[in-house]
Amino acid sequence: MPANAHYPQINPPHRLLMGPGPINADPRVLRAMASQLVGQYDPVMTGYMNEVMALYRDVFRTQNRWTMLVDGTSRAGIEAILVSAIRPGDKVLVPVFGRFGHLLCEIARRCRAEVHAIEAPWGEVFTPDQIEEAIKKVKPRLLLTVQGDTSTTMLQPLAELGDICRRHGVLFYTDATASLGGNELQTDAWGLDAVSAGLQKCLGGPSGSSPVTLSAQMEEAIRRRKHVEEGIRTAAHEDGDEEMIYSNYFDLGMVMDYWGPERLNHHTEATSMLFAARECARIMLEEGMDNLIARHALHGDALLAGIQGMGLEPFGDLRHKMNNVLGVVIPSQVHGEAVRKLLLEDFHIEIGTSFGPLQGKIWRIGTMGYNARKDCVLQTLTALEAVLNRLGFKTTQGAAMQAAWDVYARSAV
Amino acid sequence: MPANAHYPQINPPHRLLMGPGPINADPRVLRAMASQLVGQYDPVMTGYMNEVMALYRDVFRTQNRWTMLVDGTSRAGIEAILVSAIRPGDKVLVPVFGRFGHLLCEIARRCRAEVHAIEAPWGEVFTPDQIEEAIKKVKPRLLLTVQGDTSTTMLQPLAELGDICRRHGVLFYTDATASLGGNELQTDAWGLDAVSAGLQKCLGGPSGSSPVTLSAQMEEAIRRRKHVEEGIRTAAHEDGDEEMIYSNYFDLGMVMDYWGPERLNHHTEATSMLFAARECARIMLEEGMDNLIARHALHGDALLAGIQGMGLEPFGDLRHKMNNVLGVVIPSQVHGEAVRKLLLEDFHIEIGTSFGPLQGKIWRIGTMGYNARKDCVLQTLTALEAVLNRLGFKTTQGAAMQAAWDVYARSAV
Structure with missing residues (x-):
C-alpha cells in the first residue's frame, strides 16, 4: 500500500466561520x-x-x-x-x-x-x-x-x-x-x-x-x-x-x-x-469602500441587537467597538467551551474564544468580509440561542431574532 | 465608473513554464x-x-x-x-x-x-x-x-x-x-x-x-x-x-x-x-519518491540529448548536473534575450535567463514537477530549434528530436 493511501484529497467540511477570523473566503x-x-x-x-x-x-x-x-x-x-x-x-x-x-x-x-x-x-x-x-x-x-x-x-x-x-x-x-x-x-x-x-x-x-x-x-x-x-x-x-x-x-x-x-x-x-x-x-x-464599511456596521449592529435581545451582555466600551467583531460576556450558567463545541459539532458554526485576561470570560463573534451577511447573522443567533437553552441558559423565545430584524428593518436591507 | 472597472477577473494566458522555476502547478x-x-x-x-x-x-x-x-x-x-x-x-x-x-x-x-x-x-x-x-x-x-x-x-x-x-x-x-x-x-x-x-x-x-x-x-x-x-x-x-x-x-x-x-x-x-x-x-x-526522482532524471536526460543533438553546448560539470534543470550556453550567433522573447511571445514557452557571472551567457531550461513530461520536453525542443533557426543559428533538421526520442526509447516510456 503506498504511503499516502491514508491521505485522501482535501475535502474540508462546510463551516460557517463566525469567529474573529479567519472567516470563509469569498x-x-x-x-x-x-x-x-x-x-x-x-x-x-x-x-x-x-x-x-x-x-x-x-x-x-x-x-x-x-x-x-x-x-x-x-x-x-x-x-x-x-x-x-x-x-x-x-x-x-x-x-x-x-x-x-x-x-x-x-x-x-x-x-x-x-x-x-x-x-x-x-x-x-x-x-x-x-x-x-x-x-x-x-x-x-x-x-x-x-x-x-x-x-x-x-x-x-x-x-x-x-x-x-x-x-x-x-x-x-x-x-x-x-x-x-x-x-x-x-x-x-x-x-x-x-x-x-x-x-x-x-x-x-x-x-x-x-x-x-x-x-x-x-x-x-x-x-x-x-x-x-x-x-x-x-x-x-x-x-x-x-x-x-x-x-x-x-x-x-x-x-x-x-x-x-x-x-x-x-x-x-x-x-x-x-x-x-x-x-x-x-x-x-466593486462594492466601494464606504459601502463595505457600512455593510460591516449594519451586520455588526444586528448581531449586537440580537445578542442583547437574548439577554447576553456585550463586552467593552461600545462607543469604540469594531464593526466586525463583538465580544460577548459568557454567562455564568454555561461553560464557554461547551457552547462553542456544540455550536461547531451540531451546527458547523465557529465562534471565537479569547486570550489572556479574557480567556474563558468572553466569546468573540465576527461578522466580516464574505460573512458580513444577514443569513450568517441570523443563523448564528438562532444556533447560539438553541445551544444556550440546551445547556441551561434560558432566553425569551423570539426576542433575539426580533431585535436583529428590527435593525435590518430600520436600514431596509 | 467604479475604481476597479479597469480590472477584470484574473485570467492569465496559458504558459508552458520551462525555466528554473516556478513551473506550472499540478x-x-x-x-x-x-x-x-x-x-x-x-x-x-x-x-x-x-x-x-x-x-x-x-x-x-x-x-x-x-x-x-x-x-x-x-x-x-x-x-x-x-x-x-x-x-x-x-x-x-x-x-x-x-x-x-x-x-x-x-x-x-x-x-x-x-x-x-x-x-x-x-x-x-x-x-x-x-x-x-x-x-x-x-x-x-x-x-x-x-x-x-x-x-x-x-x-x-x-x-x-x-x-x-x-x-x-x-x-x-x-x-x-x-x-x-x-x-x-x-x-x-x-x-x-x-x-x-x-x-x-x-x-x-x-x-x-x-x-x-x-x-x-x-x-x-x-x-x-x-x-x-x-x-x-x-x-x-x-x-x-x-x-x-x-x-x-x-x-x-x-x-x-x-x-x-x-x-x-x-x-x-x-x-x-x-x-x-x-x-x-x-x-x-502516490508516485513514490524514487519513481519521481527517476522521472526527473529521464526527462532531464532527454532534454540534454536534444540540446546536444541541436548542436548546443550544455553548461557546467555534467557529472554534477541537477536532474531538473539544464544550463545551455547561448551560441554567439544569437542574442539570448531575443530567443527567450520569441519563445514566450509566439509559443508561450518560458525558459530562464541567468544571474551574475552567467548573465547573458547561459539559458536555464527546467524539466521539473508537473512539467517533467515528454510532451513538455519535445515541445520545448522543437520550439527552441525553430526560434534558433529563425534568428540565425542553423541546426540539422530532425537531429534534436531523434536524440531525445532515443533516450525515451531506451527507457521504453
Missing part, C-alpha cells in the same frame, strides 16, 4: 487562486503586480507609491515594517489595549528597540491626549498602534494621531489586519507612515499575504539602510549610510526594488496568494 | 487550494496540519518530529532556520558555488553570524575533502549548504558531509528548494540537521509555503533560545538560557509550539497554502 477569491501560474518576470505577472499596487492604494486610501504585498501572514507584514523601520536602540511607543499591542512590543523588542508601552484596561482605548502625553515623555522615533485589536474587539481612534506625530517628528504605524475594510481607515488623511493588513478578516480571503503601504517619509527611512545582496548586486548599487536591516526576507528596501521598475530579484512572488489578494481588492472596490 | 494542487477554509483550531485543520507533518517526513526521508511549513516563500524557510539557529557571533561556513550560496552568506550576515565562505567556480561543486578542510580551519558552529543551485544547475553531493559534521560537532543545513523531489535527498541517512524547501520547483505547486525539517539536535539548539511572547505567555512558560531569536515570525521555537500539541497561537496558518503543500506531498508520495 468563493471568487478561491476561484482566482485556482488559476494556473505564470513566470515571475512574465509581463502578465508584472502587470498583475502593478494592478495590485493600484488596487490597494484605493483600499488603503492613499497615494503612496509603495503599496504592495509581503509574502506571509499578516504577522509577516507587521514584522517587515518593524524590522525595516526600527534601528537597534530606537525608542518606540506602543499603546497596548489588547493582545496585539503586546505583539507589537514583542516584535519591536526582537528588533532590539527600546520599547515603551502604555496600557489601557482591556475593553477600553486611548484618547489622543494620553498618547500625546506619552510621546512627549518618551520621545519615540516610532508610534506603533493597533487599529482594531480583536482580542478585546476595541477600535482605537487614529484620525488625530497623525498630526500629533508630525508635531513631534514621530513615524506613525498601524496594524490594520483586523480592521481594514470593516472600519474607516484613511492612510493619507490621517498621516499614517505605514499600515499593514491581512486577507483573512474583512478582505474575504485566506491568510498568507499581507498588503502594506509606506509613506514617502517611511520609504526614505528604509532607503537609508539599503543593502543589495551579493550574487545580484552590481557596481551601480550603492548601500545606504545607516545600519542594514537585520532580515533579508523582510527588508522592505529589497521588496520595493522587486515591485519597482528595477524588478531586482528577491523572493519568488507567491503567485497564487497574489491572485487572491488582487481578487479581494477587486471585489471590495 | 492542476490537482490548484484545485486543492480552491477548497473552502476552516478555522485555525478546528479539529479538521489541526488534523490536516498533522497529516502535512507525516507526509513531509516521507518526502524528506526523515523521522524528524519537527517537519512542518513556514508560511512564506522558500526564502522564508531559509531565513527561519538561519535566524533560529545562528546566535549573533556564531561562525558559519558556506561553500558557495552559485547565487544561492551567496544568499546563504547574505542571510547569515543579517543574523550577525561570522560568515566564512569558500568558493568554487560557477559550474563546479566541492569535494567532501575541500569542505572538511575548511571546517577544520574555520571551526564553524554551522555548515550552510545549497543542494541544487539553479543559478549554475549544479548539485552539491551531500551524502558524506553529515559524518564530517558529526566528527567536528557542526550543525548541518541544506537549502533543497530547487532539488527536492527531482534529486535524491536523505535527511536522516545523510545526517542533516535542517532542510528547507519550497513548492514551486519539483513539488509541482505555487511559491508561498516552505516545508522544513529539523533534527532533534537542531530542536535542542533552538529550544535553548525559547521566548514565549507576551499576551499569550503564562506562568508555565519558561524561557531558555540563551539569547532570544531576533525574529518573532521566524522563531521556529514558536512555530513548533504552534504545530505541536500545545497549539500555542503564533501566526494564523496560511490555510490555502497548507492545502497546496499537502496536495503536493500527496501526489509525490
Whole structure:
C-alpha cells in the first residue's frame, strides 16, 4: 500500500466561520487562486503586480507609491515594517489595549528597540491626549498602534494621531489586519507612515499575504539602510549610510526594488496568494469602500441587537467597538467551551474564544468580509440561542431574532 | 465608473513554464487550494496540519518530529532556520558555488553570524575533502549548504558531509528548494540537521509555503533560545538560557509550539497554502519518491540529448548536473534575450535567463514537477530549434528530436 493511501484529497467540511477570523473566503477569491501560474518576470505577472499596487492604494486610501504585498501572514507584514523601520536602540511607543499591542512590543523588542508601552484596561482605548502625553515623555522615533485589536474587539481612534506625530517628528504605524475594510481607515488623511493588513478578516480571503503601504517619509527611512545582496548586486548599487536591516526576507528596501521598475530579484512572488489578494481588492472596490464599511456596521449592529435581545451582555466600551467583531460576556450558567463545541459539532458554526485576561470570560463573534451577511447573522443567533437553552441558559423565545430584524428593518436591507 | 472597472477577473494566458522555476502547478494542487477554509483550531485543520507533518517526513526521508511549513516563500524557510539557529557571533561556513550560496552568506550576515565562505567556480561543486578542510580551519558552529543551485544547475553531493559534521560537532543545513523531489535527498541517512524547501520547483505547486525539517539536535539548539511572547505567555512558560531569536515570525521555537500539541497561537496558518503543500506531498508520495526522482532524471536526460543533438553546448560539470534543470550556453550567433522573447511571445514557452557571472551567457531550461513530461520536453525542443533557426543559428533538421526520442526509447516510456 503506498504511503499516502491514508491521505485522501482535501475535502474540508462546510463551516460557517463566525469567529474573529479567519472567516470563509469569498468563493471568487478561491476561484482566482485556482488559476494556473505564470513566470515571475512574465509581463502578465508584472502587470498583475502593478494592478495590485493600484488596487490597494484605493483600499488603503492613499497615494503612496509603495503599496504592495509581503509574502506571509499578516504577522509577516507587521514584522517587515518593524524590522525595516526600527534601528537597534530606537525608542518606540506602543499603546497596548489588547493582545496585539503586546505583539507589537514583542516584535519591536526582537528588533532590539527600546520599547515603551502604555496600557489601557482591556475593553477600553486611548484618547489622543494620553498618547500625546506619552510621546512627549518618551520621545519615540516610532508610534506603533493597533487599529482594531480583536482580542478585546476595541477600535482605537487614529484620525488625530497623525498630526500629533508630525508635531513631534514621530513615524506613525498601524496594524490594520483586523480592521481594514470593516472600519474607516484613511492612510493619507490621517498621516499614517505605514499600515499593514491581512486577507483573512474583512478582505474575504485566506491568510498568507499581507498588503502594506509606506509613506514617502517611511520609504526614505528604509532607503537609508539599503543593502543589495551579493550574487545580484552590481557596481551601480550603492548601500545606504545607516545600519542594514537585520532580515533579508523582510527588508522592505529589497521588496520595493522587486515591485519597482528595477524588478531586482528577491523572493519568488507567491503567485497564487497574489491572485487572491488582487481578487479581494477587486471585489471590495466593486462594492466601494464606504459601502463595505457600512455593510460591516449594519451586520455588526444586528448581531449586537440580537445578542442583547437574548439577554447576553456585550463586552467593552461600545462607543469604540469594531464593526466586525463583538465580544460577548459568557454567562455564568454555561461553560464557554461547551457552547462553542456544540455550536461547531451540531451546527458547523465557529465562534471565537479569547486570550489572556479574557480567556474563558468572553466569546468573540465576527461578522466580516464574505460573512458580513444577514443569513450568517441570523443563523448564528438562532444556533447560539438553541445551544444556550440546551445547556441551561434560558432566553425569551423570539426576542433575539426580533431585535436583529428590527435593525435590518430600520436600514431596509 | 467604479475604481476597479479597469480590472477584470484574473485570467492569465496559458504558459508552458520551462525555466528554473516556478513551473506550472499540478492542476490537482490548484484545485486543492480552491477548497473552502476552516478555522485555525478546528479539529479538521489541526488534523490536516498533522497529516502535512507525516507526509513531509516521507518526502524528506526523515523521522524528524519537527517537519512542518513556514508560511512564506522558500526564502522564508531559509531565513527561519538561519535566524533560529545562528546566535549573533556564531561562525558559519558556506561553500558557495552559485547565487544561492551567496544568499546563504547574505542571510547569515543579517543574523550577525561570522560568515566564512569558500568558493568554487560557477559550474563546479566541492569535494567532501575541500569542505572538511575548511571546517577544520574555520571551526564553524554551522555548515550552510545549497543542494541544487539553479543559478549554475549544479548539485552539491551531500551524502558524506553529515559524518564530517558529526566528527567536528557542526550543525548541518541544506537549502533543497530547487532539488527536492527531482534529486535524491536523505535527511536522516545523510545526517542533516535542517532542510528547507519550497513548492514551486519539483513539488509541482505555487511559491508561498516552505516545508522544513529539523533534527532533534537542531530542536535542542533552538529550544535553548525559547521566548514565549507576551499576551499569550503564562506562568508555565519558561524561557531558555540563551539569547532570544531576533525574529518573532521566524522563531521556529514558536512555530513548533504552534504545530505541536500545545497549539500555542503564533501566526494564523496560511490555510490555502497548507492545502497546496499537502496536495503536493500527496501526489509525490502516490508516485513514490524514487519513481519521481527517476522521472526527473529521464526527462532531464532527454532534454540534454536534444540540446546536444541541436548542436548546443550544455553548461557546467555534467557529472554534477541537477536532474531538473539544464544550463545551455547561448551560441554567439544569437542574442539570448531575443530567443527567450520569441519563445514566450509566439509559443508561450518560458525558459530562464541567468544571474551574475552567467548573465547573458547561459539559458536555464527546467524539466521539473508537473512539467517533467515528454510532451513538455519535445515541445520545448522543437520550439527552441525553430526560434534558433529563425534568428540565425542553423541546426540539422530532425537531429534534436531523434536524440531525445532515443533516450525515451531506451527507457521504453
